[in-house]
Amino acid sequence: MIEKRQIIPVWFFVGLLLQVYGVLILASGLAHWSHPPGGVELSNLHAPVWWGALLIVLGVIYCAKYYPRGET
């Protein structure tokens, strides 16, 4: 987006945010793996682990594809 003025594409920021959130959510899921938080339904499915991993993968793809090369 907006190549002529070399603004960092919004997709790069999206990727950055997804990666950071993915790491935090994955880490939180792993930390609670053996002691799932009380009151949360279906905690046996460990949703934070695979959801965090999905966010990391998508974040890496977005960051790699839209990395601001040659930005002034």
Place this chain on the structure above:
Amino acid sequence: MMAMMAVGAPTTLVHLSGVDLLIIAIYFLLVLGIGFYLKKFAKTGEDFFLAGREMTAWVAGLAFVSANLGSLELLGWAGNAYQYGIMAAHWYWIGAIPAMVFLGLVMMPFYYISKTHSVPGYLKLRYGTEASALSAVTFAFMTILMSGVNMYAMAVVMEVVLGWSLHFSIIVSSLTVGVYVAAGGLFSAIFNEVLQFFLIWFGALLIPILGLVETGGWSGMVARIHHNFPGQDFTHMWGPMSSASHNPMGVHWIAIVFGLGASVSMGYWTTDFLVVQRVLSARDVRSAKLAPIIGSFFKMAVPLIVILPGLLGRAVLPFHLVPANVAQPGQFKFDDVLPLMLARYCGPGLLGLGITALIAGFMAGMAGNVSAFATVWTYDIYRPYMRKDAPDAHYVSMGRWSTIIGLFVSIGTAYLVQYNKSMMDYVQALFGFFIAPLFGTVVLGMLWKRVSRMGGFWGLLAGVLTSITVFLLMKFDPSWVKVFAFSPLAQPLAQAMWQALWASVTCVVVTVLVTLVTKPKPDEELKGLVYALTEVPREEHASWLHRPVIWGVAALAILVVLQIIFW
């Protein structure tokens, strides 16, 4: 700061852990950082107010749909889905998709070719100052009130859900929005809307996924709803609308098709400058045509994260939610269904993501209103009526100052709403008064070159006055409900559809009648503004993948299939 956050509600729907708070803090840091980064690119008026008209179709399309995906809508429509069932999805499908496709294929070329910066700006070119001034002043007034309502609604949700004090939420959200919009203008608003879009999807998508796992899929969910609420139909869209007495909304299909689909939806999606401004930022006509059509595909999918959680609430929650006006201490309201479902399936980390999505939605709502206000105030009120020939830099500076002042007015509105709760309903109703008739005025002006200057103005005014009159009569004397809505059972949502329909019809009739007895504008003044006198660019040489009309037809075809599936 933590102490200030904790002041307020003694009981909360959810409790955040350290990782949740970290996720929220990172979001605030990122949006502020993006705002400061974009400041250096927002130098001219076109940069600040229209993001340089450089956005791709995808960015403009996501911002277009995201500007409407605020948290007020998310919470409210999830609550409506709990209350009325899948019929609430009409507001996402027939109440959005045809209008978005119509905007892209029919109206966007005129907005774009005329090089207008706003909808009141188009009215000025097409009709003159009367209709434009009426539209600009009312729009500026309403957007600033809506920004305050968003601010207050966010503060209340944060108080109820998290236990944060009202003052803390109002101060933090307004400061953040003020800094990033004043710095980067529409650039910042659009960047944050795209971020918000991803946050909302990734923050809410787990609810339907895990909800359907718990209920054993769609059929399992339907069976549970029938078991919990025997004799009531919450899972069909059109079947129960053969009569107003057959559905909980008290609505007949005529009100949905003509009131929602042809009046409210067309008015909102094609003339509300808050959403149209996002598309005007597109880099060329083809992108401007494609943007709302790209948005329509995502809009069609939104019921997955809004309507389905409401339905799942009916199926899995061990207690019944009640209307806000009868909720007793310890009872939950319809609008609490989304946070309740979030807390049901999301533990630490995921909960922070979901709450961040809600905060982002509220702040994007405020930013959208404030950036649209700054544009209309600067270009449609300040420049034509106060200072005509100032340098461009002066108007950019005025845009920044009006953003800050607009936010202060919004804060005042938020506190006014706190002490007068019914004001919130009136502000939202106020917005509806102008939307439906404005569509009649704009579309007649685009498609019929004979429509005169006075025809446009008097049609718009008559439509607005009709809308206000019908609203007040039905609100203060329920016996009028059966007159205007053709059924005494019509609920407020159904009444609003009929109100819009009456306003649209009045606007069109008055516009035509006044036009026939007044002098039309000369053709030379209408070039680039009306269908008969404008060379609309076609995409005959583009591959079919790049033709807006192909994707518009595809969106409408999917819409029809969805109606059949959920009939």
